[in-house]
Every structure is written in structure tokens, then in C-alpha cells.
Amino acid sequence: MYLTPELDELHGSVATLMRELVAPRAAEIDSTGDYPTDLYEKFVEAGLLALSLPESLGGPGLGVRGLTIATxxxxxxxxxxxxxxxxSRLPVAPMLVGGTDDQLRRWAVPLSLGLSRGSYAMSEPQAGSDVLGIxxxxxxxxxxxxxxxxxAWISGAAEADWFVVVATTAPGERRADAICAFIVDADANGLTKARMHERPGCRGLSLGDIVLDGVAVGEDRRLPGITGVGSILGALATMRPVVSARGLGLASAALMLAVERIEGRQVGGRPVASQQGxxxxxxxxxxxxESARLLTYRAAELIDSGTGGPQVAGQLAVAKLASSEIAVKAAGLAxxxxxxxxxxxxxxxDRLVRDSRQLTIVEGTSEIQRNIIARAVFDRSLWWQTSESARESEPIS
Structure with missing residues (x-):
């Protein structure tokens, strides 16, 4: 994988930081489930929460590729x-796509400096992947x-100081153009952090539900560029490489753990590693x-180049599907x-198996990714001929 000198330097420094600070704490975090405030503070100090912010907002200009490497x-x-x-980017992604400069300065910049924490609230008890069902x-x-x-099922809900809340202006109707998004303070009147869930994997960060009961928000908190389901899903799609990176890291750890064990383990007088099967x-x-890694970093390059929308949705989905599926496979093999x-x-x-399973569900299930990929093939946005020779096709319904 080719990295620019800046990204290569980031890679080395982050790898050292994670080995020295995170590795010794991993088992304890999983065992207690306590939020690792010390690691959060170190990440802030190292500038990791600002990685994907543009230079105009104080970021280092390393884009989604930088955050993908660190993740x-x-x-x-x-x-x-x-x-x-x-x-550090999930609640900011809708602002980068559909927010104003003022909103980015008021919420994204403080988040990157460790002055506040945000979370993204779209899923509901009856509407996870079905955005129009919210x-x-x-x-x-x-x-x-x-x-x-x-x-429901909001990552970081307990720790969040504010939420990006996805809503509809046409309750009871499945209208794509009615989907919108707002920035809501966690301590706003009428907002309750209703329930925090225990979970078998990815322990250490909360997973919770919030209830909004007539919460008042000003027009300045509506994201004006989120004008329908396409724009909110487009914002979410820019997170695919970072979500994929979680799978890459876990799969790498699992495979290395397995190999190191079987090199020293003997069965029938022979090292397990010597057996061809x-x-x-x-x-x-x-x-x-390795295939998933190449797909993931290609996806990150697409986002950083400004290439987005339906024409690359299939490529982004391929990366997320490949990385989450190999994470489960490698953890099981270990x-x-x-x-x-x-x-x-x-x-x-044991921890790797528990942590890997949720990757096939969060940020778009593996089934949803397959739907996106299939649609991309049938509408020829994911295709293997030159555009001149590809026949026209109506999108499947």
C-alpha cells in the first residue's frame, strides 16, 4: 500500500502509540467495560481526533485516509x-456534507480539540437500515x-455532549425528501438518555437510547444541506473506509495471534503450522x-478526492463488506x-470473536452492503467495460 511521506509518518507514530498505550489496556477495558478516559485524553493530545478535519478548520489535511490509518x-x-x-468523524460527517461553516466551527472544531464529544442518532427500535421507516x-x-x-443503539450516547439527530418532517409517510438532521445538545430540555445497553463486544464505549419529547431547536441547528434520504446516506457513506479500518485492524490482530500460536503448538509431534490444511x-x-485493505484505502482515496454519490456507492460498500466479513472469519480462525x-x-x-461480530451489523449490515453492491452492478456504476461499450440500463427497483 503506497502512502505519502506524511501518511507514512502518521502510520509509524500511531502504531507506536497504540502498542505502548492501548495494547496494555485492552483486556482491562473489555473486562470492566469502563470508558477509557486516559486513552481519550492521549488521543486528543496526539491530535488524532482532528485527523479528518480540513486544514481550513485546523485539521492536518490528512483526510479520511489519515483517520483510516489511525483507526x-x-x-x-x-x-x-x-x-x-x-x-471523531461520524457525527461530523453530516456537517461536512450538509452543514454550514458556522456549525462546523461551533461543533466539529471543539470535538477535534477534545472540548466536547458528539454522537450520531439515526437508528430507531423499528428502523435501523430502513431510514424511511424512522x-x-x-x-x-x-x-x-x-x-x-x-x-436507539447510539454509540457513545452516555459520553456525548451533543447529538446529530436524523428526523422526518412528514411523520407517518415514507417520504425520502422529508429526511433532515439537527444538532441537539445532550442537556436540552426534553432529551433523556433513557437506557444504556450491556453488550458482549466492543466494551468500553456506551451503547444507548435517547428519548426526545418536544425538544426545541433553533433553525441554526438544522443542517441545511441534508435535504433528503440521499444526502444523509451520502454523508454516512463517507464513513465506510473508517468503519472498514476497524475490521482490518481486528482481522490483522486475529491472524497474527493465530499464526504465533500454531508456530509453537504441536499436535502429533508436529507443529500445527507445518500442516498444509x-x-x-x-x-x-x-x-x-490484503484484498480488504486495498479496497478500504481505495475507498478512502475516493472520499478524499471528493468523489462521492451513487456512482461510487458500490465501491465503498465492497470495502465495508470485505473488511467486516474477514474480521469475523479471522477471529473465528484464531x-x-x-x-x-x-x-x-x-x-x-474470545474478545476478538465477540468484537468482530458487531462489525457486520453496524454502519450498514452486510446484507445492506450486498444490496448496494448488487444495485451498483445492475445500474452499471460498478462495471468492467469502458463506458462507450456498456449498455444503458435502468436502475433495478
Missing amino acids: EEAAKHSAAAGLMLLL TTHAEYDGSGWRLTGTK VQWQVAEAAMEL AQLHGAEGCVAGHPS
Whole structure:
């Protein structure tokens, strides 16, 4: 993978930071489930929360590629650490696509400096992947908006100082053009952090629900460029490489753990690593991991180049699907090759298996990614002929 000198320097410094600070804390974070405030502060100090901000907002200008590199390295040691970095951009992504300069200065910049923490609230109990099924609604009251509804499974909900809340202005109707987004303070009147969920994997960051009961927000908190489901999903799509990086880091850790174990483990008087059947499993996992890495960094380059929209949706989805699926496969292989040892609670492979599974669900399930990829093939935005020879095709419905 080619990296510019700036990105190569970032890669080296972040890898060292994660080995020295995150690796020794990973098991404890998973065991206690406590938010690692010390790591958050170190990430702020190292400037990692500002990686994807443009230079005009005080960022280093390393873009999504920079954050992807850092997230992959963090996720090699701790799923929570990788998610902390992802949350430096997830609530900011809709602002970068549809916000104003003032909104970016008021919320994105303080987040990058560690002065506040944000979270992204789109999913609901009955509407995860089905964005048009959301029931949280925004009603204009003549001077501003009032938001009412419930948001579920929000990463970082307990720690958040503000949320980007996705709502509809046409409750009860499945209208794509009615989808909009607002910035809402966590301590706003009528907003309640209703429930925090226990979860088997990615422990250390909260997962919670919030309830909005007529929460008043001014027009200055509406993201004016989020004008329908296409724009909000487009903003979410810019996160695909960073989500993919979490899978890359976890898969790398799992495969290295497996190989190091089988090199020293003997069965029938022979090292497990010398058995061809095992070698082939390792080789196949390595091939899929390297493929996913190339897809992920190509996706990051697409985002950084300003290439977006439906024409690259398939390529972004391929990266997310490939990385999350190899994460599950590699974690399972690590547990299998450790034998009974890998079944013990608290073993590193046990943690990897638990952490990997949620990657196929969050930020667009594997099934949704397959839908996006299939649509891209049928509408020829993901195609393998020159445009002159590709036949015209109507999008599938």
C-alpha cells in the first residue's frame, strides 16, 4: 500500500502509540467495560481526533485516509479504541456534507480539540437500515423546530455532549425528501438518555437510547444541506473506509495471534503450522485481509478526492463488506486454532470473536452492503467495460 511521506509518518507514530498505550489496556477495558478516559485524553493530545478535519478548520489535511490509518492501528489492539476514533468523524460527517461553516466551527472544531464529544442518532427500535421507516419527527413551530421520538443503539450516547439527530418532517409517510438532521445538545430540555445497553463486544464505549419529547431547536441547528434520504446516506457513506479500518485492524490482530500460536503448538509431534490444511486456511485469510485493505484505502482515496454519490456507492460498500466479513472469519480462525484455550473467557481470541461480530451489523449490515453492491452492478456504476461499450440500463427497483 503506497502512502505519502506524511501518511507514512502518521502510520509509524500511531502504531507506536497504540502498542505502548492501548495494547496494555485492552483486556482491562473489555473486562470492566469502563470508558477509557486516559486513552481519550492521549488521543486528543496526539491530535488524532482532528485527523479528518480540513486544514481550513485546523485539521492536518490528512483526510479520511489519515483517520483510516489511525483507526486500523487502534483496532489491532482494542475495538473500543478504534470506535473512539471513528466517533471523531461520524457525527461530523453530516456537517461536512450538509452543514454550514458556522456549525462546523461551533461543533466539529471543539470535538477535534477534545472540548466536547458528539454522537450520531439515526437508528430507531423499528428502523435501523430502513431510514424511511424512522418516526422521530421535526415540527416547525414558527420560530424553530420541536423534535419528538426515540433513537436507539447510539454509540457513545452516555459520553456525548451533543447529538446529530436524523428526523422526518412528514411523520407517518415514507417520504425520502422529508429526511433532515439537527444538532441537539445532550442537556436540552426534553432529551433523556433513557437506557444504556450491556453488550458482549466492543466494551468500553456506551451503547444507548435517547428519548426526545418536544425538544426545541433553533433553525441554526438544522443542517441545511441534508435535504433528503440521499444526502444523509451520502454523508454516512463517507464513513465506510473508517468503519472498514476497524475490521482490518481486528482481522490483522486475529491472524497474527493465530499464526504465533500454531508456530509453537504441536499436535502429533508436529507443529500445527507445518500442516498444509492449516497453512491453506491462513493463506486464504491473509489473501482476503490484503484484498480488504486495498479496497478500504481505495475507498478512502475516493472520499478524499471528493468523489462521492451513487456512482461510487458500490465501491465503498465492497470495502465495508470485505473488511467486516474477514474480521469475523479471522477471529473465528484464531479461536479454532487455539483449541480449548481459545474457548476460555478472557482469552484474546474470545474478545476478538465477540468484537468482530458487531462489525457486520453496524454502519450498514452486510446484507445492506450486498444490496448496494448488487444495485451498483445492475445500474452499471460498478462495471468492467469502458463506458462507450456498456449498455444503458435502468436502475433495478
